Amino acid sequence: MARLNVTRVLFSREFVDRTLVCRRNTQTVGQDGRAVDTPADTPFSGVVTNDQGDIMKRMPEGSYVTGSIMVHSKFPLIESDDTHDADLVNWKGRWYTVFNVSDWTTYGAGFTAAICTPTNLSGG
Known part of the structure; x- marks a missing residue:
């Protein structure tokens, strides 16, 4: 088991970004049977690093740029669950x-x- 606690380093003012916002959509089923999102925005702190960076994808129809970032945080981000869509950051x-x-x-x-x-x- 590791003995290094990196949270002290990652949340030092040299690394931490205090301007992050999490938009969590609570989902319910509407009268028409479709999902209805109720968003709630919550500011949080974390460290953002490049994951894959910008990647250009070329296809016969055209090209586009995608990529990803990694957010290190103590804020409990979620991919989704029974009542929530994936968080937006x-x-x-x-x-x-x-x-x-x-x-x-x-x-x-x-x-x-x-x-x-x-x-x-x-x-x-």
């Missing part, structure tokens, strides 16, 4: 969908790392 004015959350409590209590992909793909 706003970083530097762009929205990202939480794609995968890893439990890193070995390196500090409540510490997670979430891979997030852009909600809007940009043309290349």
Whole structure:
């Protein structure tokens, strides 16, 4: 088992980003049988790093840029569950969908790392 607690380092002012926002959509079923989202925005702190960076995908129809970021935080981001859609994270004015959350409590209590992909793909 690891003995290094990285939360102290990651949440130092040199690394932490205090401008992150999590949009969590609670889903219910409407009268028409379709999902109805009720969003709630929550500011949180974390460290954002490149995961895959920007990747241009070329196809016969055109090209687009995708990629992913990794958010290290003690805030409990979720991919989805029975009553919630995947969380959205706003970083530097762009929205990202939480794609995968890893439990890193070995390196500090409540510490997670979430891979997030852009909600809007940009043309290349």
